[in-house]
Every structure is written in structure tokens, then in C-alpha cells.
Amino acid sequence: MNFAISIKHLSKSYKTGKRSYRLAAKPMPGREALQDIGLEIPQGSFFGLLGPNGAGKSTLINIIAGLTLKTSGTVNVLGRDLDRDPRGIRRIIGVVPQELVLDPFFSVKETLDYYAGYYGIPAKQRRTMEIIKALGLEDKINANSRRLSGGMKRRVLIAKALVHNPPVLILDEPTAGVDVELRRQLWDYVRELNRQGATILLTTHYLEEAEELCDNIAIINHGRIIACDRKEHLLKTLNQKQLIIKLTEKIHELPEALRAYRVKIQDGDIAIDYNPHEMGVGGMISAVQAAGLTIRDVSTIEPRLEDIFRYLTREKAA
Ligand SMILES: Nc1ncnc2c1ncn2[C@@H]1O[C@H](COP(=O)(O)OP(=O)(O)OP(=O)(O)O)[C@@H](O)[C@H]1O
Ligand SMILES: [Mg+2]
Structure with a gap:
């Protein structure tokens, strides 16, 4: 089987800010956000990563996205190694982070055009309008990002992750604070991207959502993967x-x-x-x-x- 994302022996301990901890040869016990994670995400799958607050989901996603540095281990995305080719990975993944961060001075359209340009997508090939429509942002095209409501900001973040048509889409709690209608709309769209071949990695607190959407599911707790299987198998394990x-x-x-x-x-x-x-x-x-x-x-x-x-x-x- 081909894996879109392959993770081996991945560990992460955040620095505590205290010099003594920083200088310690080994991380302080219990401070590890991720402990020896192994995870293989099949190409084309709709993969759910579930776990309680603080389990390490965002840490894992942010490491793959190059937003957080790992402590040890290896990460490979579609044949590219994170240590050797972090920029290559960045080009083939779209990430919707959990935190709402946007460039406050850009309008919605400008934000999307800026990122399409950043990724070198020629104007003719841009799907900006398709994405804007799919996310119900037509009315907000020229709105300043700063003035958008929380749910609208979330939509722009999702749109931003899609502009370069990434074969791997990573969504960290994308429907937190988003109304029911958009949730439907968003999932229809993401499902369609998945049907067209994109690999989706999703974290969510809505278990019904994972149950409905995902074909594979991993459960993470205290920085360790405690279950990982096809959804039907997992449902049978009980x-x-x-x-x-x-x-x-x-x-x-x-x-x-x-x-x-x-x-x-x-x-x-x-x-x-x-x-x-x-x-x-x-x-x-x-x-x-x-x-x-x-x-x-x-x-x-x-x-x-x-x-x-x-x-x-x-x-x-x-
Ligand atoms: N920048 C940071 N510095 C220090 N510790 C951090 C940092 N970010 C996360 N942590 C810690 O790492 C652990 C995992 O956090 P993480 O954000 O990955 O969890 P999560 O599974 O995404 O949780 P949630 O469901 O609340 O989003 C937690 O104990 C958290 O306090
Ligand atoms: Mg998180």
C-alpha cells in the first residue's frame, strides 16, 4: 500500500523555558507531547485523528506542516522527507490550523490570490472563485479579514489551505465554531476532493463527524497512539x-x-x-x-x- 504520510518514532517535548530543562540531556518525564509515534496514512484515505484535549493532535499536525519542530523521529509526505525537503512538503500539503490567524489587512480575495501567487499557481489555473463559492464566502470577497466573524475567518483559513490544490489536506478542528450549514457544505466539498484523490487528515471533536466521514481512524491519548485501524475494524473491536x-x-x-x-x-x-x-x-x-x-x-x-x-x-x- 502507498502511504501519503508515514511517521516513524516521532517524539516531541516542548521546551519549558527553564534553562535547567533545556540543558537536560533527556526531556523531563511526562513533558513529552508526543512519544514514539508511528503512523501510516494510506494515500487517498480520509483519515481521522481523534483524542481528548491536550492529547497531542495539533502538535502532530503542526510538525507535519513544518510549523513546529520535532524532537526526534522521521516524517515522510508523498516520498519527501521532512528533514531533507521541508519546503517540498509545504507545497504539497494544505493545512488548516486550529488557531484563527489571518493577515488582517487583506480582503478575502486578496488573501487567496496572495497565497496562490506564493505557491506559483498561474492566474488561469487558480480555483479561487470555485473555493470561495464552495465555502459560502461570495458575499465577503472584498471584506477585510479583520472584520470577519469567527466562523467566516475559519472559512477563509480553509479556503487558504486549498488554493494550491494540495494532494494532502490537513484539517485541525476545521468545524469548531462553524455553523451547521457550512459544516455540511464544507464536508461535501472535502469529500469531493477526497473522491478526486486527495488524502485528508482530519482532527475533530465531533465523533459523529469522524464516524460519518473517515475510513481510517487513529486515537491518540497522552502523546501516544492507542488505536489505529480501519473504521469498521475499530468499531468491531469493542x-x-x-x-x-x-x-x-x-x-x-x-x-x-x-x-x-x-x-x-x-x-x-x-x-x-x-x-x-x-x-x-x-x-x-x-x-x-x-x-x-x-x-x-x-x-x-x-x-x-x-x-x-x-x-x-x-x-x-x-
Ligand atoms: N507551544 C507549546 N509549548 C509548550 N507546551 C505545549 C505547546 N503546545 C502544546 N503544548 C502541550 O503539548 C500537549 C499537546 O498539546 P496539543 O495542542 O498538541 O493537543 P491537542 O490534542 O491538539 O489538544 P486540543 O484538542 O485541545 O486541540 C499539551 O500538554 C499542551 O499543553
Ligand atoms: Mg489541538
Whole structure:
């Protein structure tokens, strides 16, 4: 398989500003924002990087983008090595940073033209208007960046990352503070870019968003990758489903015969947690009937990314 981004043994410890730490041969324990990260992002994938606040997502992205210096390890983007060819990498990636930073004196159009020029895109090949339209910025073309609302600024940042038609697009929380309509619009557009072959690396706090969009997902916690897999595989790893049995007559107490299951009463009905690899639903249904209860309806609930995320990043009780 070809990888758009390949990361090996990547570590990062931020300097603390204290001389003693700076001079220490080894980083202070627990100060590492990234610890020995290995990550391979298949070419053409829509890759989600998820993790709680402070997990190291932006640090990782900013290192790839050349905005933050790594401490050790290697990063390769479409065959270019970050140490040898950082400018080459910058030309083939588009990055939407988490922080809202814009040139305050430029209008929206000027900002985009400036960056297209910076990347040496000939005027004829520029997609400035297409991008402006896709991001709903038509009304703001001549507006001064300084006067834009937060959500509008975010749109300009996204537009800016797209002007050079990068084969790798990196989005750090691009929909934070963005309204529902743009979110839809933005995802339709990014999905289309992905269909045309662009590799997308996305961090988001909206797990439903990752679940809907991404084909591969990595979960990072305390600077370490704790899971990385195709989305379907990841969703299967919990091996946990729930069987909901609705009853004709609600109950308030569990029949003795059902106590063998991981069962609870939910709104007067029965909810049983089970591992589909260990147990079929037939036995559970029979047990409910044998307990003298009449079943009105049966359904199952699959694990969601949110459950997996919570399960993997839960703090171990001290
Ligand atoms: N410039 C910096 N100097 C020192 N420490 C930093 C700096 N930037 C980030 N850190 C620390 O590195 C760790 C990882 O931060 P990072 O911003 O990468 O997390 P994140 O996963 O992007 O979080 P969030 O979801 O809040 O955006 C945190 O402990 C953070 O405090
Ligand atoms: Mg971040």
C-alpha cells in the first residue's frame, strides 16, 4: 500500500523555558507531547485523528506542516522527507490550523490570490472563485479579514489551505465554531476532493463527524497512539452490542432467570449487553419468554465510535 504520510518514532517535548530543562540531556518525564509515534496514512484515505484535549493532535499536525519542530523521529509526505525537503512538503500539503490567524489587512480575495501567487499557481489555473463559492464566502470577497466573524475567518483559513490544490489536506478542528450549514457544505466539498484523490487528515471533536466521514481512524491519548485501524475494524473491536427487548407489560424488577446475563431494566423494558461472538440473541429471547414475559419488539444497538473512544481513553482508576 502507498502511504501519503508515514511517521516513524516521532517524539516531541516542548521546551519549558527553564534553562535547567533545556540543558537536560533527556526531556523531563511526562513533558513529552508526543512519544514514539508511528503512523501510516494510506494515500487517498480520509483519515481521522481523534483524542481528548491536550492529547497531542495539533502538535502532530503542526510538525507535519513544518510549523513546529520535532524532537526526534522521521516524517515522510508523498516520498519527501521532512528533514531533507521541508519546503517540498509545504507545497504539497494544505493545512488548516486550529488557531484563527489571518493577515488582517487583506480582503478575502486578496488573501487567496496572495497565497496562490506564493505557491506559483498561474492566474488561469487558480480555483479561487470555485473555493470561495464552495465555502459560502461570495458575499465577503472584498471584506477585510479583520472584520470577519469567527466562523467566516475559519472559512477563509480553509479556503487558504486549498488554493494550491494540495494532494494532502490537513484539517485541525476545521468545524469548531462553524455553523451547521457550512459544516455540511464544507464536508461535501472535502469529500469531493477526497473522491478526486486527495488524502485528508482530519482532527475533530465531533465523533459523529469522524464516524460519518473517515475510513481510517487513529486515537491518540497522552502523546501516544492507542488505536489505529480501519473504521469498521475499530468499531468491531469493542465486541459489544446491546439487545433491547420491549415488553407488552413494563417491569420494575428483573426475573431471577435473567440474572445470568449482563442485563438491566430500561424504561420498564429489558436491555442486555452481550458479545455477538460469544452469544446469539436466540437464547436471550427464549430466556425472557421462559420468564413469563411477553415480547413486543426486539432491536440491537451497535457500538458507536463515541463508546470506543470513551473506552480507550478512559482514565484507569488509580
Ligand atoms: N507551544 C507549546 N509549548 C509548550 N507546551 C505545549 C505547546 N503546545 C502544546 N503544548 C502541550 O503539548 C500537549 C499537546 O498539546 P496539543 O495542542 O498538541 O493537543 P491537542 O490534542 O491538539 O489538544 P486540543 O484538542 O485541545 O486541540 C499539551 O500538554 C499542551 O499543553
Ligand atoms: Mg489541538
